[in-house]
Amino acid sequence: MAFVVINSVRTSAAELPGILAEAQGLGLEILRAQAGFRSARLVAAEDQSEAALIIEWESRDHFVTYRQTPAGRKLIERGAELHPHIAFYDVVSAIDPTS
Secondary structure, three states: OOEEEEEEEEOOOOOHHHHHHHHHOOOHHHHHHOOOEEEEEEEEOOOOOEEEEEEEEOOHHHHHHHHOOHHHHHHHHHHHOOOOEEEEEEOOOOOOOOO
């Protein structure tokens, strides 16, 4: 099953646009070329109190391999500047449009 990394930042409604702009400026498009990359979503809480970057990988091994590349290290270092809460999840069950 897949492996998911979630980086979330709690903030105020006034600061949320800046955090979203910083996250969008991280150069996430590089993920498309990474082996095992499935998807990335940048989401904002409806009440404007939190932003989360949700990245799905085919496996934990794919994520670890990417994280050890120069591009992966750079992206993680830049993202860490936002001081996110980082959580890692194994997908236990999934319902997709094609399954």
